[in-house]
Amino acid sequence: MSVVTIRDVARAAGVSTTTVSRALSETGRVSAATRERIRRIARDLDFRPNELARSLGASRSMTIGVVVPDITNPFFPQLIAGAETAARESHRTIFLVQSPDGPSAADDLAQLRAKQVDGIILVGNPFPHPAELAAAVGDTPLVVVDRGASLPNVATVSSDHRLGGRIGVEHLVALGHTGIAHLAGPAGLDVTQARSAGYREAMAAAGLAPRVVTAGFSAEDGERAARLLLAGSPPVTAVTAANDLVAIGAIRALSDHGLDVPGDVSVIGYDDIGLASFVRPALTTVRQPTDELGRAAVRTLDALIADPASPPRPAPLPVALVERDSAGAVSTGRADA
Amino acid sequence: MSVVTIRDVARAAGVSTTTVSRALSETGRVSAATRERIRRIARDLDFRPNELARSLGASRSMTIGVVVPDITNPFFPQLIAGAETAARESHRTIFLVQSPDGPSAADDLAQLRAKQVDGIILVGNPFPHPAELAAAVGDTPLVVVDRGASLPNVATVSSDHRLGGRIGVEHLVALGHTGIAHLAGPAGLDVTQARSAGYREAMAAAGLAPRVVTAGFSAEDGERAARLLLAGSPPVTAVTAANDLVAIGAIRALSDHGLDVPGDVSVIGYDDIGLASFVRPALTTVRQPTDELGRAAVRTLDALIADPASPPRPAPLPVALVERDSAGAVSTGRADA
DNA sequence: CTGTTAGCGCTTTCAC
DNA sequence: GTGAAAGCGCTAACAG
Numbered sequence: 001m002s003v004v005t006i007r008d009v010a011r012a013a014g015v016s017t018t019t020v021s022r023a024l025s026e027t028g029r030v031s032a033a034t035r036e037r038i039r040r041i042a043r044d045l046d047f048r049p050n051e052l053a054r055s056l057g058a059s060r061s062m063t064i065g066v067v068v069p070d071i072t073n074p075f076f077p078q079l080i081a082g083a084e085t086a087a088r089e090s091h092r093t094i095f096l097v098q099s100p101d102g103p104s105a106a107d108d109l110a111q112l113r114a115k116q117v118d119g120i121i122l123v124g125n126p127f128p129h130p131a132e133l134a135a136a137v138g139d140t141p142l143v144v145v146d147r148g149a150s151l152p153n154v155a156t157v158s159s160d161h162r163l164g165g166r167i168g169v170e171h172l173v174a175l176g177h178t179g180i181a182h183l184a185g186p187a188g189l190d191v192t193q194a195r196s197a198g199y200r201e202a203m204a205a206a207g208l209a210p211r212v213v214t215a216g217f218s219a220e221d222g223e224r225a226a227r228l229l230l231a232g233s234p235p236v237t238a239v240t241a242a243n244d245l246v247a248i249g250a251i252r253a254l255s256d257h258g259l260d261v262p263g264d265v266s267v268i269g270y271d272d273i274g275l276a277s278f279v280r281p282a283l284t285t286v287r288q289p290t291d292e293l294g295r296a297a298v299r300t301l302d303a304l305i306a307d308p309a310s311p312p313r314p315a316p317l318p319v320a321l322v323e324r325d326s327a328g329a330v331s332t333g334r335a336d337a
Numbered sequence: 338m339s340v341v342t343i344r345d346v347a348r349a350a351g352v353s354t355t356t357v358s359r360a361l362s363e364t365g366r367v368s369a370a371t372r373e374r375i376r377r378i379a380r381d382l383d384f385r386p387n388e389l390a391r392s393l394g395a396s397r398s399m400t401i402g403v404v405v406p407d408i409t410n411p412f413f414p415q416l417i418a419g420a421e422t423a424a425r426e427s428h429r430t431i432f433l434v435q436s437p438d439g440p441s442a443a444d445d446l447a448q449l450r451a452k453q454v455d456g457i458i459l460v461g462n463p464f465p466h467p468a469e470l471a472a473a474v475g476d477t478p479l480v481v482v483d484r485g486a487s488l489p490n491v492a493t494v495s496s497d498h499r500l501g502g503r504i505g506v507e508h509l510v511a512l513g514h515t516g517i518a519h520l521a522g523p524a525g526l527d528v529t530q531a532r533s534a535g536y537r538e539a540m541a542a543a544g545l546a547p548r549v550v551t552a553g554f555s556a557e558d559g560e561r562a563a564r565l566l567l568a569g570s571p572p573v574t575a576v577t578a579a580n581d582l583v584a585i586g587a588i589r590a591l592s593d594h595g596l597d598v599p600g601d602v603s604v605i606g607y608d609d610i611g612l613a614s615f616v617r618p619a620l621t622t623v624r625q626p627t628d629e630l631g632r633a634a635v636r637t638l639d640a641l642i643a644d645p646a647s648p649p650r651p652a653p654l655p656v657a658l659v660e661r662d663s664a665g666a667v668s669t670g671r672a673d674a
Numbered sequence: 675c676t677g678t679t680a681g682c683g684c685t686t687t688c689a690c
Numbered sequence: 691g692t693g694a695a696a697g698c699g700c701t702a703a704c705a706g
Binding site for chain 2: 085278280
C-alpha cells in the first residue's frame with residue numbers, strides 16, 4: 001500500500017540503491033544484465049521515482065516556469081501550446097504563472113526560483129529597469145520573449161516586429177491608401193515600440209504623415225481607440241492594429257459608426273490568431289509564428305541551461321502578411337476626399 | 338555567492354535550524370521575540386527556502402497539476418485563468434499539461450504524480466472506463482471538470498450542461514423555430530452527451546423532431562457540420578452548437594452558402610468566449626461561468642486535499658442565455674416552407 | 675561494475 | 691520554548 005521506494009527495489013534485486021539509481025538513469029556503468037534485471041523488478045513493483053527527491057539530490061528539477069501577462073489573450077495560449085510541446089520533448093514540465101505587467105512579477109519570479117525551476121521563460125518584460133530584472137532573476141537561466149532584455153546571460157526570442165510594423169503599411173500604401181493610422185499597444189512595451197517604429201519607417205518611406213494612437217491589446221482597447229480616431233480631425237482610410245484583438249475591436253467600432261470595412265476603411269491586424277479567418281470580414285493580418293515562438297523559447301532555454309555561459313542569440317522569427325478581406329483598395333469615393 | 342540555507346540563518350541567529358523552521362512557518366511554539374529576530378535575520382540574509390526540500394520533508398508540494406485537452410480553444414485559457422487565480426490564493430502553483438483526449442493521458446497523470454503534486458485537476462476525462470482513471474490517479478486527490486467520474490474520492494465540477502442544452506432550444510422555439518438542429522461535440526464525451534440530452538429533452542417537450550449531427554469543438558468542425566446539414570434533406574431554420582467555435586464555423590459555412598444569419602437561419606453558441614460579442618453577427622450563446630469553473634475546481638481540490646475522505650459535491654454551476662444577434666425570429670418567408 | 679558514505683535543505687518526532 | 695537526531699527519497703563522489 002505504501003509507496004515503493006528505491007530501497008524496496010534494491011532489496012528485491014539484492015543490490016544497493018546506488019546500483020538501482022544507475023540502472024534506472026542512463027547515467028552509470030552497470031552491467032547490461034543487472035540493468036535489465038533491475039528494470040524488470042522496478043516495473044513489476046511499479047516503482048515511480050519521487051521526482052522531488054531526485055531533483056533535490058541532483059539539483060535540477062526538470063521543471064521550467066512560464067510567465068505570461070494574460071492567458072486570456074489568444075496569442076498566449078498559442079505560445080504556451082508551442083512551449084508545452086517543446087518542453088515535453090525535453091522532458092520538462094511547465095509551471096504556468098499569470099502575472100500582469102507590473103512589479104508583482106518580481107514575487108512570481110522569486111516563487112518560481114524557490115521551486116527550483118531550471119529556467120524561466122518570461123513573456124513580456126514587466127521591469128522598467130534592467131537592474132530590476134537582473135535582481136529578480138538572479139542566476140536562474142532566463143529567456144525573455146518579445147522583449148530585448150539587454151543583460152548578459154539572458155537570452156531573447158522574438159518575431160521581427162519592426163518588419164511586421166512595416167509590412168502592413170506597405171501593403172496599404174500599395175493599395176493606394178495615404179491616410180493610415182496605427183493603433184498601438186500599451187505604451188512602454190518593446191513590442192509596441194518595435195511595431196510603431198516599423199510603422200513610422202514605412203510611412204516616412206512613403207512620404208506620409210504618421211498618426212499613432214495608443215490603444216492596448218484587447219478588443220475593448222481597439223474599440224475605444226477607433227472611436228478616438230473617428231473623432232479626430234484628418235479622416236483616415238486605413239488602420240494597422242497592435243494585434244488582432246485590437247483590429248477586431250476597431251472593426252466593430254467602425255461598423256457601429258456606419259463605416260464599411262474594407263469598403264470605407266481598411267484594417268490590418270497582427271498575430272493571426274486562430275479566429276482571425278473566422279471573423280467577418282476575415283482579418284488581413286501580419287502573421288507571426290506564435291507556437292514556433294514558444295517552441296523556440298524552450299529550445300533556447302534548454303541551451304542556456306546546458307551552458308549558462310553562452311546565451312544563444314536566435315534570429316528574429318519571420319513575419320508575413322496574410323491577405324484576407326479586411327483590407328482593400330482605397331475607395332475612389334473617399335480616396336479623393 | 339552561494340545560496341543561503343536555513344543553517345546560515347540558524348547560525349546567524351544562534352539557534353537551531355529547527356527553531357528557524359518553526360519561526361518561519363506558522364507551525365510551532367516559538368517565543369514571539371525569537372520569531373521576530375529570526376525573521377529579521379532571514380530577511381536581511383535574503384533567505385529563500387528551497388521549496389523542493391520543504392516539500393520532500395513535509396510530503397506536500399503546494400503544487401497542483403492542471404490537465405487540459407487543448408489550450409488553444411479559448412474556453413480553456415479562461416478556465417485556467419480562474420484556476421490560476423484561485424491557486425495563487427491558496428499558495429499553490431500550477432503545472433500545466435496539455436493532453437489530448439486519449440490514453441496517453443495516463444502517462445501525463447503519472448508524470449504529475451511523480452512530481453508529487455498535491456492534487457490534479459483533469460479537464461475532460463479521456464478514460465473510457467472508470468477503472469482506468471482510478472488506476473491512473475491512484476490516491477492522488479482528483480477533481481474532474483465537465484465530466485462525471487463516478488469514483489469515490491474523486492470530485493466533480495461542472496456547469497449544468499443539460500440545462501444549457503435545453504435553454505438554447507427553448508429560446509429558438511419561443512422565436513417560432515421548428516426546424517432546429519444540434520451540432521454536437523465529439524462523440525463519447527460527457528459534456529457532449531449532457532448537452533445533447535438537454536437538446537433532445539427540449540425538442541421533445543416542444544413536440545419537435547430532433548436532428549443532431551456530430552461536429553466537434555473547433556471552428557473547422559462547425560463549418561464541416563454545417564455543410565453536412567445544408568446537404569441534408571429537411572431544411573433547418575436554426576441551429577444550436579456544441580460551443581462558440583463551432584457556432585462561428587457554422588455561421589461562416591452558412592454565409593458562404595448565401596444564407597443570412599440570423600435572417601435565414603439562427604445560430605446559438607455555447608460558452609460565451611471573449612470574442613463572442615465581437616464576431617459578426619454577435620453571438621447569441623449559452624454562457625457558462627468559465628473562470629468561476631476554474632476557481633471552483635481549485636477550491637474543491639483544496640477541500641479534497643484537506644480531507645480526502647469526504648469528496649465535496651459542489652452543485653453544478655449555472656448557465657444562462659446571452660441574447661445577441663445571431664438568433665432571431667423565424668423569417669416568415671422560410672418558416673412556412 | 676558495484677557498494678559505502680555523505681549529503682541535497684528542510685521538517686519533524688521526541689526529549690529536555 | 692528550544693534543540694538533537696532522524697529522516698523525506700534520491701544522487702553523487704569515492705573507493706575497491
